Amino acid sequence: MTPICPACGCSLVRLGVIRADAVRLEHRGQELLFSCRRCAEVFGEDPDRYLGEIADWIVCPTCLAEKPKALSVSISHEGRDIHFCRCPGCLEEFQRRPAELLGRLAA
Ligand SMILES: [Zn+2]
Numbered sequence: 001m002t003p004i005c006p007a008c009g010c011s012l013v014r015l016g017v018i019r020a021d022a023v024r025l026e027h028r029g030q031e032l033l034f035s036c037r038r039c040a041e042v043f044g045e046d047p048d049r050y051l052g053e054i055a056d057w058i059v060c061p062t063c064l065a066e067k068p069k070a071l072s073v074s075i076s077h078e079g080r081d082i083h084f085c086r087c088p089g090c091l092e093e094f095q096r097r098p099a100e101l102l103g104r105l106a107a
Pocket residue numbers: 005006007008009010034035036039
């Protein structure tokens with residue numbers, strides 16, 4: 001799953017922050033990635049609230065929008081469930097170049 005900054009709710013890939021550049025914080029044995037140092041500070045004020053808010057969020061591989069699962073559609077692709085925003089165009093675009101878009105999410 002592609003990381004979402006728990007403080008601002010932005011996917012790091014949409015912000016252009018690669019994993020190596022993300023700010024890391026250990027929280028209850030789990031490593032969290034943040035878009036910037038100030039987001040990590042905001043998170044520290046109320047970690048459980050922020051983690052709860054993004055707990056079921058997905059990132060559309062095509063437009064990179066962050067959505068709660070309830071506002072997404074999913075398809076099975078090579079044995080994995082991939083969630084999209086509801087825009088049919090995003091699904092069509094994904095089907096044209098799935099490897100490229102999944103590769104971008106993994107970066
Ligand atoms: Zn952030």
